[in-house]
Amino acid sequence: MSTSLALHSYLGLVLVGFLPSEIWRWLGVLLGRSLDEDSEIVLWVRAVATALVAGVIARIVLFPPGGLAGVPLEIRLGAIGCGLAAFFLLRRSPFGGLIVGEAALVIGAIAAGR
């Protein structure tokens, strides 16, 4: 049961959450010089981080936790599609995309009778 102990422990938070992210901030203080935000290495690092976060987002939509799992998969994917379509139709408004996506999810969930 060591995993489930670590799950809620603050030690786990420090070891796998705090240290792996904070190390880069400390390195930034130590190195101290400026790095071009458009340099090749920064572009690659950003692409890796973006793909990773996208993977996590996809997993939340496809294998959702708790309450979201009560909404059928077609409705979750449909809501993502509606939000994205609204974002482009509403002149690239992130707020518009978010509202329409959320509304589609709730309406779909109610219509599905869950």
Added chain:
Amino acid sequence: MSTPLQSNPPQPATRAFLSGIMAAWTSVFALVLAGSYVGIGALAHEFGFSVGWMVASTLLVWAAPAQVILVSTLGAGAALIEVALAITLSAVRLLPMVMALLPLLRTERTRQRELILPAHFTAISMWVESLRLLPQVPRENRIAWCNGIGAGFMGVACAASAAGYYLAGGLPLPLAAMLLFLTPMSFLVSVVRNSRLVVDRLAFGLGFVVGPLLTWGKVDLALMWTGLIGGSAAYAASRLYSARKRRPP
């Protein structure tokens, strides 16, 4: 605002700290942060964390994408090494952000350890607003001001994550599902909006497909590979694309 910026006289550090807090609370980013942290707080509730743990993760990790990874992987019982690798890959981008911020804060008398706290507060919201507003702050006050804006944003995020946590536990299903949907929907539109470059959009699209595939295939360290494969492929494709565009047809 149009007066010469360097002419602002230095203030006591406490005043500078407070004006940093005010800058956070009057920024549009406070609203964006509140929305995303309500969603992350709701996720933490569904994945079985305590509210104290959730708030502590905001204080310690202070990067929304890393926290989404932390909550959803630890909560799903992923191996600790996989979580640590995914977090560190997602957080490398803090390095160039800190490096770009610090030259604005340093004076000849600044000691390294005074920069630890502003570096810890560095996250996308604080960073964008600091780069925008710091030129108006007298150099002697900038560290205190940065700590203020960081603390202000962090306070909003802590309150929002606690609120999301309790709401997820108390709301009926369609509304609780809505809170949990905040994270994927808002990340999706904000990445599509913020990606100035083809490489970012490509990376997001590839990660969205590769991530679930590797998870289905039960690949070890699936998230790390999602980042490395999706990100590197996107980077390579955009290099190829721009090289071809430069050549005459």
